[in-house]
Amino acid sequence: MSIRQLTTFYVDAFWFGVEVHRVQEVIRSQPMTPVPLAPAGTAGLINLRGEVVTAIDVRTRLGLPPRAADTAPMNVVVRVDDEPISLLVDAIGDVENVRSEQFEAPPDTLSPASRQLVRGAYKMDGRLLLALDVDRVVAAA
């Protein structure tokens, strides 16, 4: 009965969604400053209109192979504990309306590491929309 709106994006073969109210903005690929010694998931720092924002590569976090060298990632800037954090994804999808009765447990096709970061899946027309647990993605990065 309750309808939620998810901002969706693509990473590798997966289709993910994050609740719309968590997403601050979506921007194109930005020059990245690497942070040596940072955990593997941390892709680097970007300049978001004067604010220094940490970028986290969702591929690395999910244990997926790195993005092809010639493709630039998109930045999905989400707010975590009132701090902006950018999630690096392959491409941006539409905003989707999902209903709670479409919700089910994460599929077995996901690796155990990935299952930790996914709250569950919404059965959409012909494909699964995975609800990404932003807090967990960010916490361990």
Next chain:
Amino acid sequence: MEGFDEIVREFLVESYENLDQLDRDLVALEQEPGSRDLLQSIFRTIHTIKGTSGFLAFGKLEALTHAGEGLLAKLRDGGLPLTRERADGLLQLVDAVRAILAAIETTGAENAEDYTDLIGRLTALQEEVPAEQPPSAQQAPGTQQDAPAASAQTHPAGAGSKQATPDRPSIPQPPPHPAAPSGADKSRGRRSGKLPAVKADEPSPSEPHVPLLGEVLKEQASVDDADLAVARLEQELGDTRPIGEILVEHGQVTKDQVQAALAAQAEAKAGSTGHPVAETSLRVDVTLLDTLMRLVGELVLTRNQIVATAANQTDSAITRAAQRLNLLVTELQEGVMKTRMQPIDTVFSKLPRVVRDLGVACGKQVRLEIEGRDTELDKTILEAIKDPLVHAVRNAIDHGIEAPDVRLARGKPAEGRLVLRAYHEGGQVNIEISDDGAGIDPAKVAERAIRAGFAAEHVRQMSQREILNLIFVPGLSTADNVTNVSGRGVGMDVVRANVERIGGTVDVTSEVGVGTTLRIKIPLTLAIIPALTVECDGERYAIPQVNLEELVSLEGEGAAHGVEFLSDAPVFRLRGALIPLVWLDHVLGLGRQPGPGDALPEIVSIVVLQAEGRRFGLVVDRILNTEEIVVKPLSRQLKGLGAYAGATILGDGRVCLILDVRALARRAHVVRDVDQQARTTAADEMIASIGGPEALLVVAVGRRRIGIPLSMVTRLEEIDPGQIEHVGHTPVVRYRGHYLPLARLADLLGEHGGDAEQLTVVVYTQGTRSVGLVVDSVVDIGTEEPDSRGDLSAPGVTGVVVVDGRVTELLDMEQAILAADPRFFEAVAASDAADVSPYDGYDEDAVIAGAGEGRRTGGGV
């Protein structure tokens, strides 16, 4: 309802500020009882709180402040002396008011505490009027004595006196409003057109007012209105003399009376100009200032971009505009930074109360002196140093200053002296806390350090200053007995941790029996800092200038010889001191630290940094430049990495990490532990850890490879053979103001050395004496291979080793030195005995620990 909350909030902010002032005033009042200015200021504060609390219906607060106000009014009007009991009562009043305000802040209502006792006490304190009490001597001169009886009667008793009635002719009572601009009284006196109507010059109650001299004289019953009118008329008619002079000439007053009146007038003026700030200042939310500061930071970055772009333009209009923009932004930046600056007094002003209460609690008499109240600091920093300062002051009183009887027995005044001093120096703020107490006994600290598990020989090697600084190490409190004030194990280490967190440093000096001084150095602001940018592994990093000592660039041959390896640890010598080297790419996990024998780049760029009292050299790929950077926080995930102090955005818009020098030093184990402060100790350890293989300077003599212990090489020099002179049979050259006797190793070893155009000389110095060993050329620096030593002996050599796969003979240094200067060791021993120099034969530790003559290799090559 929201409007009401807003009023309450403002009331709280204002009252807290006033209470801080009140604390200070009350303590000052004890030193200076009867100061009308102080009493007036205190009275005004309590009165304001009372008035507003009545309006906001905080009944308890109103009743309490009303009682306090009554007491204050009596004190102010000179009816009561300020005794210790009354001061205590007033301080309790301040505490109670603070408690109520705190309750209002958190719950929106007054607390449940019952203050009737305190109110009763405050009322009782004002009742006790000893009949014989004379008027306070501090009162304005002449007011009481000379005033007519009628005037004296207008002083209302008790709480009623708060209504400063306009017709009350009390001169020293400073009007509750800011003064008119100075000089206004004079011009008003001259221009007054309504001559006989002197009343027209009477102050209106709402008008800022400094009494006219004539008025004052009239108060003092020396002149009447008619006399004044005549004198003023003369002024109107062109007499330019002051009114006092005219009246003296008329014989209506004496010179003394005029002087007294002038003094009274000056006092009134001072009192009324005390608070004009309110008119010209605004209360601004700090978050707004933070936002402004951030925007200015962005503007600075944008400015940098535009200026850089404009530099490549030919259009002069754009260049000019860019230059103008550059100037304006710099000014704007300074202006906005200033808005965040506050005088250090906002922190200092809390200390008199701390000192007083502690003095009473510890049974000690302490006089607090504060210098440099106006020294300004960024608000964030001020907040950060508040606790360390209070802690340091507590420590000084609790452990530094002795009890009065002890002080007297030691021939010091019973009252201890605690001096707080703040001043700017080199873009930083220094704060000193000095007491004239017992001082810290280094022997005691050392003993405690050893008991706490420090290696005894380390402690023994430390200088006195290094030992004293051990008090900042956790768990090394030197208090003999734990008191409820301090000495509970958390102590000076917290002070240092807090100061270092904001990029400051702390240092202590002390003399037993004379006193202790704590010196805190802190940056002016945290928001925009000067920094050095360097490049490492293709990325730029910023290093805060505070940590920077100097930049050293070793090029070409210098790079190969300047970097030595003690065991596997790379070091270089900077004017005699051994400095550990840390490769930035290695600390950041991007590269490998070069080991002995690794090829070094053409140019080794070393940034000499200082952290926790220790120096180290950070090797970077390239040193770029210095610039002002805007510090931006890192996200929570990256704060804990222990490598970065933040990030900034450079002129090209790219993010750049700011290195946390202290954390890097720890990461690289340069600062192994907080407790290992001594630089010399570190050097000793490094040398001790070499144990076996020693670094050798390999030189060529004829066809032979000769190894000289690197520790015996002070310098390498090139000398023109034409400079050689002879003393007896010994060839010498003039070298650094001395004669340097030379020995040709070729002669010593029975080789035929070639006649080079330039002689290569290995200089060995001990104390003030040097010898030069002439070699054909310098081949390399290397380490002997393990177990390669053989005792194959030849004249002038002590054995052979293998260095870099080739047989190398070890020079008999003693013989070589004696060949150049047969009296070398006698002379050195004699001068050792004379000045107790730390040099001791071939003792390498001593040579490195002693800073005397610098030892360097590679310098002259």
